[in-house]
Amino acid sequence: MRPDPAVATRCLESLQGQPCIRLTTAQGDSALVALHGAQVLSWVAGGRERLYLSPKAVFDGRSAIRGGIPLCFPQFNQRGPLPKHGFARNLGWRPAPASKEGDRQSSVCLELTDSDTTRAWWPARFTAQLTVVLGAGSLRVQLVVHNTGNTDDGAWDFTTALHTYLRVEDVGRARLGGLDGCARWDALADARGVQQGPVMFLGEYDRVFSAPAGAIHLHDGALGLQITQSASLSNTVVWNPGGALCARLADLPTDGYRSMLCVEAAQIDRPTTLAPGQQWQGWQELRVLPAR
Numbered sequence: 001m002r003p004d005p006a007v008a009t010r011c012l013e014s015l016q017g018q019p020c021i022r023l024t025t026a027q028g029d030s031a032l033v034a035l036h037g038a039q040v041l042s043w044v045a046g047g048r049e050r051l052y053l054s055p056k057a058v059f060d061g062r063s064a065i066r067g068g069i070p071l072c073f074p075q076f077n078q079r080g081p082l083p084k085h086g087f088a089r090n091l092g093w094r095p096a097p098a099s100k101e102g103d104r105q106s107s108v109c110l111e112l113t114d115s116d117t118t119r120a121w122w123p124a125r126f127t128a129q130l131t132v133v134l135g136a137g138s139l140r141v142q143l144v145v146h147n148t149g150n151t152d153d154g155a156w157d158f159t160t161a162l163h164t165y166l167r168v169e170d171v172g173r174a175r176l177g178g179l180d181g182c183a184r185w186d187a188l189a190d191a192r193g194v195q196q197g198p199v200m201f202l203g204e205y206d207r208v209f210s211a212p213a214g215a216i217h218l219h220d221g222a223l224g225l226q227i228t229q230s231a232s233l234s235n236t237v238v239w240n241p242g243g244a245l246c247a248r249l250a251d252l253p254t255d256g257y258r259s260m261l262c263v264e265a266a267q268i269d270r271p272t273t274l275a276p277g278q279q280w281q282g283w284q285e286l287r288v289l290p291a292r
């Protein structure tokens with residue numbers, strides 16, 4: 001996706017004490033990206049907020065912020081010895097040098113490199129760059145991971161997810177199309193199957209799919225969103241906590257689950273291996289569909 005350079009602006013602001021970068025297009029679309037976790041906290045397109053950010057989210061500079069687009073890296077969920085979903089969402093990132101003059105206004109690139117803190121969890125020498133590109137009615141989030149170790153350091157593996165919290169009017173009426181025929185693993189029942197028809201939400205839902213080759217479509221009343229991801233991210237996770245789990249999550253209001261649906265572009269089933277000097281990239285793109 002090309003950035004939309006048309007008189008876009010980029011400025012620094014803070015949300016709940018956390019430094020953020022705001023991108024704004026000439027049409028009035030905007031995105032707000034926190035340095036904490038390189039986390040997108042807001043995406044307004046066509047005059048509407050498209051992401052869910054919990055009103056009870058914690059902004060203490062250490063905790064994961066509930067909502068927006070958290071990045072799970074270098075571990076997804078509890079599939080390994082690291083803290084749940086890795087450490088990237090718990091750390092402050094820094095702005096990376098802008099690569100091209102024309103990209104500066106409508107995109108932002110943040111960077112995290114290994115430090116004493118990360119090496120206490122994970123010995124890898126790495127650089128991770130997260131780039132957010134705001135277009136007309138679209139948002140692309142791209143992660144690039146680089147093994148910056150020496151040959152002697154050897155290769156390492158990681159798993160990852162762009163854990164996108166989409167805002168919905170009512171999850172009970174939302175439909176997710178495009179996963180028909182995809183292999184899936186139900187994390188709640190520990191059962192494998194193949195998706196038939198659109199995904200609907202009648203309670204807690206936590207499934208890891210083989211990512212479809214084509215686009216996923218979220219239909220929520222009259223609103224529609226197209227979701228695509230790079231082939232390098234071979235899983236799609238769909239999560240909604242439902243009422244009972246939501247009530248136990250301190251950083252969500254009791255009815256918060258009704259207004260959110262996570263559709264995550266992920267690499268989980270086959271961890272990615274990077275030898276010293278190697279680089280990997282993956283992205284998810286959200287695009288507003290015309291109202292029905």
Ligand SMILES: O=P(O)(O)OC[C@H]1O[C@H](O)[C@H](O)[C@@H](O)[C@@H]1O
Binds near residue numbers: 187237262
């Ligand atoms: O509460 P968190 O640590 O942010 O995790 C939230 C959720 O993330 C993913 O969607 C997983 O599939 C879920 O099992 C997990 O509950």
